[in-house]
Amino acid sequence: MILPPATLGMLGGGQLGRFFVMAAHEMGYQVVVLDPDTNSPAGKIADRHLCAAYDDQDALNVLAETCAAVTTEFENVPADTLAYLAKFVPVRPGAEAVAICQNRMKEKGFLKANGLPHGPYAEIHKEEDLKTCDGALFPAILKVARFGYDGKGQARVVNREEAIVAFQGFKHEACVLEAMLPLDYEVSVVLARSASGEIKYFPVAENQHTRGILDVSIVPARASGCMMGDAQEVAATVAAKMNYIGTLGVEFFVTRGQLVVNEMAPRPHNSGHYTLDACVTDQYEQQVRALCDLPLGDASAHSAAVMVNILGDIWFLDDSHHAKEPDWAKLYAVPNLKLHLYGKHHARPGRKMGHFTVIGNDAAEVQATALAARSAIGIRD
Ligand code: ADP
Ligand code: MG
Secondary structure, eight states, X not given: OOOTTOEEEEEOOSHHHHHHHHHHXXXXXXXXXXXXXXXXXXXXXXXXXXXXXXXXXXXXXXXXXXXXXXXXXXXXXXXXXXXXHXXXXXXXSOHHHHHHHTBHHHHHHHHHHTTOOBOOEEEEXXXXXXXXXXXXXXXXXXXXXXXXXXXXXXXXXXXXXXXXXXXXXXXXOOEEEEXXXXXXXXXXXXXXXXXTOOEEXXXXXXXXXXXXXXXXXXXXXXXXXXXXXXXXHHHHHHXXXXXXXXXXXXXXXXXXXXXXXXXXXSSOOGGGTTHHHHBSSOHHHHHHHHHTTOOOOOOOBSSEEEEXXXXXXXXXXXXXXXXXXXXXXXXXXXXXXXXXXXXXXXXXXTOEEEEEEEEESOHHHHHHHHHHHHHHTTOOO
């Protein structure tokens, strides 16, 4: 067991890393963050911010020398970085699991190889693959295999011709072509898995996306108990097959009543932000616990919750060129609403700037309050 006041390493300095730092600090640990951005949300509050690239040898050596264990908040950390650090300290999740989750092609291959449910897709390496792939995949979504996020690196295409144009737009980078599925709804499972293989699930969230970015998460999800149990079981298999240690997010589509895995995130997940305010243990504390080999905490929820993402768009409601701070007083007026802002210096449309969670006993009331607050602050459908 790694106990306080040990120092923990965090690869990535975004909001997920920031919440990890907060959890670790509350628990008595110190944190070193590696992120190339001088103003990274986690780097600003860490005990030490190594402002360097993810493959900077000197920075990696500092992590290896000063940290008792290292984790990540960002799936695009080079797998070589994780493998290098693992020679000196425990790295959780490990390089192999991250390598699968950071590449859509590997991810789909992993699901297929393990008999886990996934949608129809084709691997696209060259234009020819778009001419010969199964025509039944259209209408489809072409997604770059690496470095896509929040709907970036994705194109919706109705036929082969459009797909070829999109592929050219992506500079012939390796892609997956996914059949566009009719979605009943989307859910996610966030779980934590310890080194001993113990798993604790957070309650399943129902996720609503707007323009390809998570907008609202609702807990409990409006799905049957059976569907949620199946989703948790699939997520547990994903974690076990990857020998995963840490907090894992698994996104699902429910299409024509069937569950399929959309993608996995080797880190806490945006749809698990609600655990900060509605669960006995949140997903970040659970990440610390798994990293340090502490027993996992109770992941149950004490409240119903609705989480709303705050994107940079609402800084530009009046004027598309000049950012204006949203009127936070409108949110602070709601007594059962918890606002979290990430301390990012510049707002941009589509950039995740913060979120809020409404909690309470009555799921319908919580939802109504959250949606009213969402429109009061200017978030549009
Ligand atoms: P990201 O990495 O940006 O989260 P996703 O692959 O999860 O990318 O896509 C974002 C959202 O776009 C999904 O949550 C879903 O709403 C929609 N989407 C993605 N792929 C499909 C698909 N094959 N069929 C239908 N909707 C999809
Ligand atoms: Mg996604």
